[in-house]
Amino acid sequence: MRTETIYKILFGVTLILLFMVGVYIGAEISNKEEQNNVIASTSKDVKIEVEPYEETVDEVEELIDVSVKYTDVYPDCGHTIESHEQYEKTTLMDMKEEIESKDLGYRLIGQEDGLLIYQKVHNGKCLNHYKVILEENTVKIYRINMSGEFEFYQDTEITTEMLREGIREQLEKGIMVDEVEELLLLIEDIES
Secondary structure: OOHHHHHHHHHHHHHHHHHHHHHHHHHHHHHHHHHHOEEEEOOOOOEEEEOOOOOOOOOOOOOEEEEEEEEEEEOOOOEEEEEEEEEEEEOHHHHHHHHHHHOOOOEEEEEEOOEEEEEEEOOOOOOOOEEEEEEOOEEEEEEEOOOOOEEEEEEEEEEHHHOOHHHHHHHHHOEEEOOHHHHHHHHHHHHO
16 A cells, blocks of 8 residues: 555544544533533423522631522423421531532522522422322322332222212222322312
């Protein structure tokens, strides 16, 4: 093989390698930008957007009462569940370090006077989805678990003899509810 042909092949291989490195770098940059702006689409065409949070830290922090708000976002069902914790006489920095050391998967998305706001986006549906069904002559409640399967949640004291005909037929198939409040209203309606 001639030297000139070998140089052309090496030049071509070098161009291909440079192109592949460029594509890889571009993908990494795109991935980092995507992590900063989390957009979770849902089955109900609802979009949940998380703005990137730029942390500002004071050099000297005083001891204050700190509230921590945890927000769990479930794009598959469109629900957001919030919980709060209160800590007395600590600093924001100490609280941030303690939360991050637990490695719970939450990401700091905001900070206000004595309040830290954390968020976690979950796959699947939240635990606020229930199926109320008539089994073995008793109304039973099942709850969806994190893997999307129904698991037994609770028995009721409602028996077949207590049911109206219309509701009985629905319960034999199972009635789905997507909130605790809906579940309580349904049970109240069944009992009346």
